[in-house]
Amino acid sequence: MKRSGRFSAAATILAAVGLPFATLGLWSLADRWFFPGLLPQSWGLRAWSYILTSAGGQVVNALWQSVAVAAVTAAAAVLVALPAARALGLYEFRGKDPLSVLLTLPIIVPPLSVAMGLHLWFIRMGLAETFIGVVAVHLTFCLPYAVFVLWGVFANYNPDFESQARSLGASRPAVWLRVMLPMIMPGIVVAGLFAFLLSWSQYLSTLIIGGGRLITLPVLLFALMGSGDRPVAAAVSLVFVMPAFVALLFSARHLGGRSLAGVR
Amino acid sequence: MGSLVLKDLAIHYDRQVVVEDFNLAIGEGEMAALLGPSGAGKTTILKAVAGLLAPTRGDILIDGRAVNTLPPEKRDVVMVFQKPLLFPFMNVAQNIAFGLKMRGDGSERRRTAVSRILELTRLEGLGGRKVHALSGGQQQRVALARALVLEPAVLLMDEPLSNLDANLRQEMRELILSIQSELKITTLFVTHDQSEALMMAQRLALLLGGRLRQAGTPQDLFHRPADPEVARFFGGGNFFKGRLQGGVFECALGRLPVSAASGNGHVRTATIRPEDIQLTLDAAGRPGGLAGRVVRTRFEGTATRAWIECDVHEVMVLTAAGELTLGQEVRLHFPPEKIRVFPEDKASE
């Protein structure tokens, strides 16, 4: 009973997660797939050979561009969010409530409006069509997410651990490095992952601020989709999902949050 | 190893005064207790001594040297918090070695020190355990070991027994006492439990509302409380106002002979501990004493607490004398040497 229950739960999750990927997989391997066929009428590796050979350079470049933007954005988001979240989680101060509302603004305002609004400014500051400009516009919504995740972590964090460490002879930097950091590592991983994936999936803001100079994977994907070649778009989509999937697998053991349950 | 002196200490949180005019001296190798109800400011004082909190005024001297300006890691003081606060990402041995590592001790030295302290705190064989896999008592002992291994000049413990159940508490108490007498580390521990303080401490300081009310030996505070509040904290009862004249205390209960020094007729307060009153059943016929009626009883195991109505006044008695029934006629005898007359009552002058 219990076993079959677990089995059906696993099957449901797998089906829900797997089905869209399966469709993408089928499309990427299709040579011809016309309505109303349930499966492609003929198969082939044309799409894959196209993106790996003739368009290969483009795809690999876009892949690296995406990884670089997302990684730098995630690192910056976590670095900036850390002190802010610590203050929000541990201390009471005036203006805390208005500040938290302000933090949600970039999340509820569409990225399109944010990017449009910032574009002019970025042109004036020489940030338009630059790597830093794209990272900066991604940060406008990645940073609030990172702050919210880490805020939750610090709300459950007992600063007495740090006092205890100092009384045991640890200097302030040693406390940060050897007590606080390991203690909140799961939260940092989750916040970083959120920021990474959010940046990874940005299209409009990248296009507007990057001005077509910065070709990330989503930008390339849209261009290929526009060409109407379904199998190629499917193959690029799969390439697009892969790194995110790997990042998720890599950090899965941190997502349970069990290492946070210290002896308080 | 280290003497600790606190001089005119005052501590504020923001605007709120938490501790004021606090003075305490603890000799080398002494075991001292800071006793007080919850919220009295005990933890606050420990944190100030540990350097985790800056006092507003006053001096903290260790071995005669003021340490006020030293950061916590530079003071030869370690504080053990009320909760074990074991680092969850380290095992037991790593937790215990934390302070040694911060101090820069080599791995070989750390290993020998940790294994010695594991033995001392009866944690042999648990060095490799994850801290989650320990019982509450074991966690508390790891927290103690983590501090002891540093052999600080002064050890501070915040309610070391309060998280343990009754049996473990006794075990831990004996362990702390035996380790303390072996290592002779000057120790200041905090408790809200008067019996715990009386049992464990060589010196005792009672803190009420952020102010030191009385310091001395456990016997001093128990038998010679400075004022009615101190007496009440140690389970005292029966406070009577009256005038002391020629070895007799005249109060609402009548004229009670006392052994206190001569008085001058000013209003004073006297007390007698419930267990010091001798209760006889009326039929037993011992002459003298005060006649009264039992109005309430509470069985406490080794003794019974009874409230006796004498005229209109209630007297609380703790007696081993058989079973009392409500309404029963009894007689109360007040041994003169057990009646404590407090110094002059300034408030009522």
Ligand SMILES: Nc1ncnc2c1ncn2[C@@H]1O[C@H](COP(=O)(O)OP(=O)(O)O)[C@@H](O)[C@H]1O
């Ligand atoms: N961080 C703080 N900020 C403001 N007030 C505090 C803080 N910590 C403790 N207090 C107040 O100081 C008083 C003493 O607290 P504490 O030293 O913890 O008492 P105890 O340890 O004797 O129970 C209490 O009234 C408490 O509310």
Ligand SMILES: [Mg+2]
């Ligand atoms: Mg306390």
